[in-house]
Amino acid sequence: MLSKKLLTHKAKGFVKKNQAPRSSMNYNQVNDIGILFSINSVQKHEQIKHLIKTLENDGKKVEVLAFLPKNQENHEFLFDFFTAKEITFWGNIESDKVKSFINKSFDYLFYIDEESNLILRNILAQSKAKCRVAKYDEENALYSEMMVQVPKDGGIKKLIEEMYRYTKLLS
Numbered sequence: 001m002l003s004k005k006l007l008t009h010k011a012k013g014f015v016k017k018n019q020a021p022r023s024s025m026n027y028n029q030v031n032d033i034g035i036l037f038s039i040n041s042v043q044k045h046e047q048i049k050h051l052i053k054t055l056e057n058d059g060k061k062v063e064v065l066a067f068l069p070k071n072q073e074n075h076e077f078l079f080d081f082f083t084a085k086e087i088t089f090w091g092n093i094e095s096d097k098v099k100s101f102i103n104k105s106f107d108y109l110f111y112i113d114e115e116s117n118l119i120l121r122n123i124l125a126q127s128k129a130k131c132r133v134a135k136y137d138e139e140n141a142l143y144s145e146m147m148v149q150v151p152k153d154g155g156i157k158k159l160i161e162e163m164y165r166y167t168k169l170l171s
Helices: 004-017 044-059 096-102 118-127 137-144 154-167
Strands: 032-038 061-068 079-081 107-112 132-135 144-146
Touching: 032 044, 044 061, 044 079, 044 154, 061 096, 061 118, 079 096, 096 118, 107 118, 107 154, 118 137, 132 137, 132 154, 144 154
Parallel strands: 032 061, 032 107, 061 079, 107 132, 132 144
Antiparallel strands: none
16 A cells, blocks of 8 residues: 555655646637546546536547546446556556656646545646646645635535636636
8 A cells, every 4th residue: 555655755746846837728728628536436427527528518628537446436437547556666657548648738637536635646746737726625735726615515516517617717
């Protein structure tokens, strides 16, 4: 099992090394959007599929990467995903899908998890995305340019709605 301390240390190191240009942009000019999330329920899966359809209807190209935690079920194989088996003892992710995702310079990268995930924060830290959007959380502050606050009982649907709403306001 990977240690929390090692993953946190690695993420902070990635942030320091990552020189990708960061800025939010007018939603009307956005072409590429990435979505990153942990698989944990069918409802979340359905909400993310709805978001993808909405973004595609807006003319955006969407790419999705999901993390499948141990003892969770992949509800369908619609999205690229990776597991903890693809992470080395030292916390390095050995997945070509993940490496490719990290190196894409998405206009926006939505990180859609209610609870921050150390493994996904490492991906955010390395990402070349121009604007990383996450739930408002002290732990996400270092890894995102825009954070969205939702009520504690708002759930994943409200988080997705607010991410979409706030990015659309940037037009």
